[in-house]
Amino acid sequence: MGSPRGSSASGEEATPEALLQEARLQAGGAGGGWRGKQRSKLTRNVLLLSTVSLLTDLSSEMSLTFLPLFLANVLGTKTAVIGLIEGVADSTASLTRLASGWLSDVWRARKGLVVAGYALSALSKPFLFFAHSWSTALGVRFSDRVGKGVRTSPRDALLAGSAPVASRGLSFGVHRAADTAGAFLGLLGVALVVYLTQGGAADLGELAFRRLVLLAIVPGLLAVGVLSWVREAAQPQAAPGRTGRREEADAASAASYRSNGGGAKAALPPRFKLFLAAAGLFSLANSSDAFLLLRTQHLGLSAVRLALLLAAFNLAYSAISAVAGGWSDRVGRPTVIRLGWLVYALTYLGFGLAKSAWQVWPLFGLYAVYYGMAEGTARALVADLVPDRQRGTAYGLYSTVVGITALPASLLAGLVWQGIGGWRGWGASTPFYLGAGFAAAAAALLTASLRGFKPPREEQCSEEEDERGRSSASR
Numbered sequence: 001m002g003s004p005r006g007s008s009a010s011g012e013e014a015t016p017e018a019l020l021q022e023a024r025l026q027a028g029g030a031g032g033g034w035r036g037k038q039r040s041k042l043t044r045n046v047l048l049l050s051t052v053s054l055l056t057d058l059s060s061e062m063s064l065t066f067l068p069l070f071l072a073n074v075l076g077t078k079t080a081v082i083g084l085i086e087g088v089a090d091s092t093a094s095l096t097r098l099a100s101g102w103l104s105d106v107w108r109a110r111k112g113l114v115v116a117g118y119a120l121s122a123l124s125k126p127f128l129f130f131a132h133s134w135s136t137a138l139g140v141r142f143s144d145r146v147g148k149g150v151r152t153s154p155r156d157a158l159l160a161g162s163a164p165v166a167s168r169g170l171s172f173g174v175h176r177a178a179d180t181a182g183a184f185l186g187l188l189g190v191a192l193v194v195y196l197t198q199g200g201a202a203d204l205g206e207l208a209f210r211r212l213v214l215l216a217i218v219p220g221l222l223a224v225g226v227l228s229w230v231r232e233a234a235q236p237q238a239a240p241g242r243t244g245r246r247e248e249a250d251a252a253s254a255a256s257y258r259s260n261g262g263g264a265k266a267a268l269p270p271r272f273k274l275f276l277a278a279a280g281l282f283s284l285a286n287s288s289d290a291f292l293l294l295r296t297q298h299l300g301l302s303a304v305r306l307a308l309l310l311a312a313f314n315l316a317y318s319a320i321s322a323v324a325g326g327w328s329d330r331v332g333r334p335t336v337i338r339l340g341w342l343v344y345a346l347t348y349l350g351f352g353l354a355k356s357a358w359q360v361w362p363l364f365g366l367y368a369v370y371y372g373m374a375e376g377t378a379r380a381l382v383a384d385l386v387p388d389r390q391r392g393t394a395y396g397l398y399s400t401v402v403g404i405t406a407l408p409a410s411l412l413a414g415l416v417w418q419g420i421g422g423w424r425g426w427g428a429s430t431p432f433y434l435g436a437g438f439a440a441a442a443a444a445l446l447t448a449s450l451r452g453f454k455p456p457r458e459e460q461c462s463e464e465e466d467e468r469g470r471s472s473a474s475r
Contacts, residue, residue, distance in 0.1 A: 042170070056121070066212065079291070082288075086290050089142045100154055100392075114230070177319070183318075188311050190307040194307060202300075208303075283409060284409050312364070
């Protein structure tokens, strides 16, 4: 718990400068390591950004989740084209994430890009109401993912800068939990609208889908409005009384930072690059969730039951996410991510072997465990591996690697399922066998890459910045 207002932790009266520094530390991300005592928990920005994600995901689940079923059931689109749509949208938009992350580092301003990205997504999704071909769906999907690309890296950097180090995993976990709580509410809405429109029909109907698109407009616009209360995270400041060599080192480091384009040209830590390699390999396993939906429908689940299954999945994921984030603060994020990837491999193996509809329920339970353990934790690990002034670029690179590999992952999954031209593919199980193999290999690479990695501490970060500043000054 924090100290009483106006007093220090020791019980002595605090000076105004000390109180200001304490506020900066709490807003800007100071704290101990994964095992250190938390100085503060959830900040205002973390809660507001979590609310924005909740509303946005509510909107996205209602308008985008059943888009693959709309394409397959209503427009008759083949899985290879569905894989192309998902892969191209994610991969092309990922280039925007790199640019937006770099710009947020140069400008030292995250909020403007975050607002622009959320607004673009909110304004593009309603055009699905007019979709009568897969090319229109591709255009809308692409625009939505560009919006996500614009906002994701600056938002993650803003979230990391707003969370104390000791509770960073918890903050990312809660943010992810709010995101999936919105998905849960959205999918309940999907189930209700589909049931009232078409009952328990196996395939998704056109009328039900277009009604979902219209209803999704409201929460998307509300999310953009909530962003007006979000503030830029305080930048790390020198502690009161720091003078001499340390102050000179900070000044030299800042000058080097500006001369290198805001840190964008500065070398990123080697362990971060190794983590990127492992994440890229895992992304080859992680084809679009569209194939999970198509596989589930292929096994005999109706559209309404599929929506309810996804709602249960998101509820489980929402609960697991916050718990896993806090756990990663204690045992280390690489351990939690590795276990999550192994659960993913087991899940995909199960989807490949599944023979009846009831089997997808426990499999989606395992999938929720993977999502809860790995998704938010991986983003928190990026913040652990990279200093604050390079985080926008780092998050952009991370999102880019994951996004670019999404194209071959989804395209390959669609091709081996139904084939192309005269080739009829290898069947619905093949994409999941491939995914299981890639995920297991990625978990092994992550273990080797981050072996012996220690949690970051405020003092270690400060010493590294001093050394960087002294090296710049000597040059």
